[in-house]
Structures are given as C-alpha cells and as structure tokens.
Amino acid sequence: MKKKATSDLNRLSVEQFAVTEKLPVAVVLDNIRSGHNTGSFFRTCDSFAVRRLVLCGITATPPDREIHKTALGAELTVAWSHCPSTVEALEELRGEGYLIVAVEQVEGAVMLGRMEWERGRRYALVFGNEVSGVGQQAIDLCDLALEIPQAGTKHSLNVAVAGGAVLWDIFSAMTL
Numbered sequence: 001m002k003k004k005a006t007s008d009l010n011r012l013s014v015e016q017f018a019v020t021e022k023l024p025v026a027v028v029l030d031n032i033r034s035g036h037n038t039g040s041f042f043r044t045c046d047s048f049a050v051r052r053l054v055l056c057g058i059t060a061t062p063p064d065r066e067i068h069k070t071a072l073g074a075e076l077t078v079a080w081s082h083c084p085s086t087v088e089a090l091e092e093l094r095g096e097g098y099l100i101v102a103v104e105q106v107e108g109a110v111m112l113g114r115m116e117w118e119r120g121r122r123y124a125l126v127f128g129n130e131v132s133g134v135g136q137q138a139i140d141l142c143d144l145a146l147e148i149p150q151a152g153t154k155h156s157l158n159v160a161v162a163g164g165a166v167l168w169d170i171f172s173a174m175t176l
Helices: 016-019 035-049 064-071 085-097 159-175
Strands: 025-031 050-058 080-083 099-103 125-129 143-145
Touching: 025 035, 025 085, 035 050, 035 064, 035 159, 050 064, 050 085, 080 085, 085 099, 085 125, 099 159, 125 159
Parallel strands: 025 050, 025 125, 050 080, 099 125, 099 143
Antiparallel strands: none
16 A cells, blocks of 8 residues: 555645535534634535535634644635624524534434435534533524434544534535
8 A cells, every 4th residue: 555645636726626516514613712623624624525614603714823724725715704693694594495403412413323414405514612512592593413422431522523523424425
C-alpha cells in the first residue's frame, strides 16, 4: 500500500466546487463557542459538499483566525450565513422545506445508524454549544432528534467530531 499524492485525489478547484451538486443539508451551529470547532465544521461541510452552513448567535464568523486555522480555506468555499438567533434560522429553514433535526441527547431520539435518510429530502442538522448543547427553544422547533450511540463514560463528543459522524452517515446514505 502506498500513500496517495495530493495530485491523485482529484480535488475540485474552487470554481468547480461552486457549481457541483451539493448535499441537500444545512448545518446549523447553535452558539458554538470555539472558532476552532466552527472552522472544523467548515472543513467537514466542504468535504461532504454540504449546501450551506448557518452560524447562529455567538458562533464566530469569517474572517476569523481560529476558524481559518482549522478550516484551511474551506470558509471560502462553503456557502454560509449568520443569524442572530437559532430560532429565527430554524423558522426560515422550515419555510424553505427543510426537516429540522437536533443532534442531541433527548427523549425519543433516533439513534444514528437507525436513521433512514431520504435521498433528495432537505435536512437542517442543528448542533449545539460545547457545554449546554442545543438550546431548548431550538429543540422545541425540531421535527426529530438524532443521538449518536456511545459506550464510554463521558457520553459526550466534541461537537465537531459529532458533526463529522452525522455528516458521514447522511453523505453515505445519499451518495454511495
């Protein structure tokens, strides 16, 4: 086995990425404290060709040094917007036909791996603050919740790691 060179990866140019078909997913960040986590979401959204990233409340926005450090330029390729309120963002997304999904440990949540993603359906995935999670007002607007099964003692993943797990699951269900 030999490690691939960057030239072997068939990477899209910024211009090609701009016009490529996107996954019908909006990622909503509910008051994320760390610019590094936000930057990681930019990079993951670029990797899985997510349609848009909505940064809400205190979540940092580009240009930002911490975001750039982990995004590695993906903040220039992923469509993003900022909304002062997560509730306002979710109401707008619902009006655009998105199914609103909280990624949170709540009663009645569907376990990741058991979620049946429908090809072509629009999903807005809401990820919450590193300490308090998705705010209750946002949860109240969600159509369903998704929980990542865990076996350790913490039952808590870094929000950007959780984003990678969920986005891989939906990407693989809709594209592979």
